[in-house]
Amino acid sequence: SYELTQPPSVSVSPGQTARITxxxxxxxxxxxxWYQQKPGQxxxxxxxxxxxxxxxxxxxxxxxxSGTTVTLTISGVQAEDEADYYCxxxxxxxxxxxxxxxxxxxxx
Amino acid sequence: QVQLVQSGAxxxxxxxxVKVSCKASGYTFTGYYMHWVRQAPGQxxxxxxxxxxxxxxxxxxxxxxxxxxxxxxxxxxTAYMELSRLRSDDTAVYYCARDSGYSSGWSFWxxxxxxxxxx
Numbered sequence: 001s002y003e004l005t006q007p008p009s010v011s012v013s014p015g016q017t018a019r020i021t022x023x024x025x026x027x028x029x030x031x032x033x034w035y036q037q038k039p040g041q042x043x044x045x046x047x048x049x050x051x052x053x054x055x056x057x058x059x060x061x062x063x064x065x066s067g068t069t070v071t072l073t074i075s076g077v078q079a080e081d082e083a084d085y086y087c088x089x090x091x092x093x094x095x096x097x098x099x100x101x102x103x104x105x106x107x108x
Numbered sequence: 109q110v111q112l113v114q115s116g117a118x119x120x121x122x123x124x125x126v127k128v129s130c131k132a133s134g135y136t137f138t139g140y141y142m143h144w145v146r147q148a149p150g151q152x153x154x155x156x157x158x159x160x161x162x163x164x165x166x167x168x169x170x171x172x173x174x175x176x177x178x179x180x181x182x183x184x185x186t187a188y189m190e191l192s193r194l195r196s197d198d199t200a201v202y203y204c205a206r207d208s209g210y211s212s213g214w215s216f217w218x219x220x221x222x223x224x225x226x227x
Contacts, residue, residue, distance in 0.1 A: 001170060033213045035153070042203055042220055043145075043153065048213035086153050096169060097143070102152040 002026060002091040004100035011106045018074040020103045022087030025068055032070040033088040034063060036081075043086065047072060074105070082107045110134040112204055112218035119224045125192040128221045130204030137185035138162040141207040143214060144178060144189045146200040154200075158207065159187055194225045 004024040012018040022032060032050050035043035045054055047063035050070060060075045070089075074081055087100035115129040130142065144156040157168035159178040166178045177190045187204055202221045205214040 031211050035214075037153075042217035043205075043214075044217075045213045045215050048208075049211050052212075054213070054215060084152075088153075088155075095167065097155040097158075099145075099153040099155060 002098050004087055006100040006103045009104045012077045013108045018077050020072045020085050021069055022100045023069045026092040027068050029092055030090045034072045035086045036083045038083045079107050110216045114218040114221045117222040120194050124194050126223050127190040128202050130187045130218050132185045142187045143205045145203045148200040196225050199225045
């Protein structure tokens, strides 16, 4: 089955930049999405279509794509950004959706 | 405003079935696909499938095919996810999430329903 791979954890100091990668063979063909999840809460969409930001999401969240890897960048990290982040996409046929393995962002 | 309100927590024995509901409000229920996602304790998100509330058509993740059934009742704007032959590793929080269409992602989620499978 199709898999999306993320680093388990990323640590960053306040005000610095956090970058989270997500790798998958079908990413050149399928859009990627990013979700933020805080403990005990439902996920929140922070990036769609690789790099679009939903209304209400701070400008410090941005997304990019290059080949089989997509990247979520959080510029000027704030304490409130500490959370788990998941990429999401679909297999090459677009039939089955899949989430990445998840990355825990820790703000030092 | 868009709201998805899920049914309450359930405790089931191994081998039983569970049916979780997701009541939608604030938009045209038949206009948007609904996905179901689960999260085992301390684990990541796992996509289970979607239902087209307009046609009733479904698409299930291969892992759950044969065990999951997604239905809807358009008269009360409610989607359902039934999982059968429950095992202990089905213990998880189950979420419904509305697809925004046009590849815009899933902006609206239910609050989650904890299903505990224990003998």
